[in-house]
Amino acid sequence: MVMIIKNEKAMKKYRYLFKIYYIGKSKYYGSQRQPNFLTIEDEILRALIKRGYLTNNGDSGFEVASRTDKFVSARGACFTCIIEKNPILMEINSALPKDLGVWAYSKVPLEFSSRYDAILRHYLYLYPRSPHNPQNQNSLNLGLMHKACRKLEGRHNFINFSKREKKEKTTIRDLESVQLSIKNDFLIFQFKSRAFLRQQIRRIVKKIIDLGLGEIEYDEFLELFDPSKNFSYEPANPRGLILWDITYNRNIFLTEDPKSRMRMESFFLQKENHFNFKYQLFRLLQHHDSS
Numbered sequence: 001m002v003m004i005i006k007n008e009k010a011m012k013k014y015r016y017l018f019k020i021y022y023i024g025k026s027k028y029y030g031s032q033r034q035p036n037f038l039t040i041e042d043e044i045l046r047a048l049i050k051r052g053y054l055t056n057n058g059d060s061g062f063e064v065a066s067r068t069d070k071f072v073s074a075r076g077a078c079f080t081c082i083i084e085k086n087p088i089l090m091e092i093n094s095a096l097p098k099d100l101g102v103w104a105y106s107k108v109p110l111e112f113s114s115r116y117d118a119i120l121r122h123y124l125y126l127y128p129r130s131p132h133n134p135q136n137q138n139s140l141n142l143g144l145m146h147k148a149c150r151k152l153e154g155r156h157n158f159i160n161f162s163k164r165e166k167k168e169k170t171t172i173r174d175l176e177s178v179q180l181s182i183k184n185d186f187l188i189f190q191f192k193s194r195a196f197l198r199q200q201i202r203r204i205v206k207k208i209i210d211l212g213l214g215e216i217e218y219d220e221f222l223e224l225f226d227p228s229k230n231f232s233y234e235p236a237n238p239r240g241l242i243l244w245d246i247t248y249n250r251n252i253f254l255t256e257d258p259k260s261r262m263r264m265e266s267f268f269l270q271k272e273n274h275f276n277f278k279y280q281l282f283r284l285l286q287h288h289d290s291s
Contacts, residue, residue: 013082015061015112019104019246019254020044021264024073024239031068031077040068040100044079047095053083065114065246066121069199071238076122076245080114089257098267103260106252120176120192120247125205126240127187140187140212142180148208148221149178149189160224160231161204162197171197171227180208190244202235209236 022028022040029037033045045062048054065078093101152175159171177192189208191201207224210216223229 013084015080015082015108015110016087017078017080017106017108017112017114017248017252017254018087018102020077020079020100020102021075022073022077022101023099024068024071025099026071028070030070030072031064031066031074040077041079043096043100044102047092048081048083050095051091053085053087053092054081055084061110063114065118066243068241068243069238072241072243074243077243078114078118078246080108080112082110089260090263093260093263098263101260101264101267102257103264104254104256106254108252114246117248118194118246119249120194121196121243122245122247123191123196123201124242124244125189125191125201125236126242127189127205127209127236128240129182129185129187140209141214142182142212144218145180145208145212147218148211149180151222151225152178152204156225157227158197158200159227160229161200161207163199163203163235165198168197173197173200178204199235202238202241203233205236205240206233 020040022031027038028043029039031040033039033041041062041064045054045060048060049056054060060081060083062081063079065080068074068077087102087105089102089105096102155172155174157172162168162171173193173195175191175193177190179190181188181190189201189205191204207216207221211218211221224231
């Protein structure tokens with residue numbers, strides 16, 4: 001009888017929501033697991049198994065809130081999984097490379113979905129205005145770029161601002177906020193919405209930059225909102241995109257671990273390099289918290 005009680009306790013598991021950061025280095029082929037390529041999910045699962053939080057991947061209920069492409073970084077990405085003991089974040093981080101780490105967590109109901117229960121996703125895109133960027137030979141029409149940002153807000157069919165995929169049931173999205181500001185040598189775009197289409201932000205940025213450089217007229221920009229038309233163009237560089245934060249409803253209380261947060265910030269400070277855009281942008285934004 002005693003043995004049965006112990007086994008029942010051992011079987012007790014809980015679902016946790018974790019907040020993570022990562023640098024979109026070339027060694028990672030995006031966040032989502034895929035055969036024969038190293039991804040962010042691979043590293044996380046390996047660390048959880050190594051530190052005894054999971055016995056295998058199959059029954060972990062592992063789910064990410066948002067998937068990111070290769071070279072895209074994150075400061076506040078989230079995932080959930082069912083684990084076998086209370087989390088100690090620095091214990092998990094000790095099994096992770098320093099360019100990736102967990103820094104906050106919360107116990108959530110077993111039925112909680114990190115993906116579908118998210119109420120707001122906040123992305124930043126940083127566009128460098130350094131002398132090394134040949135496009136800076138032309139001055140940007142910031143007034144027209146701000147006008148485009150205002151036009152993008154609200155509900156629209158964003159099919160011409162996304163990678164066309166048959167699996168998408170609808171290409172209509174609601175953009176709560178699109179903002180543009182300048183800090184030091186960067187244009188900082190901020191996008192907030194409950195959900196985004198594949199490559200939506202990078203394609204929007206591309207067209208706003210084109211507009212600012214005078215490569216397209218405002219009327220041509222407006223044509224992109226017409227779903228009956230089809231436009232082919234390359235999105236903006238993925239290296240400038242950061243998944244900054246994901247918001248859930250008020251009954252989810254994330255607990256930050258000070259040592260894990262310090263680990264994240266110390267890594268960015270140590271890696272600051274004038275010639276390395278990826279680290280420079282994180283250094284610039286380390287005190288930039290979402291509202």
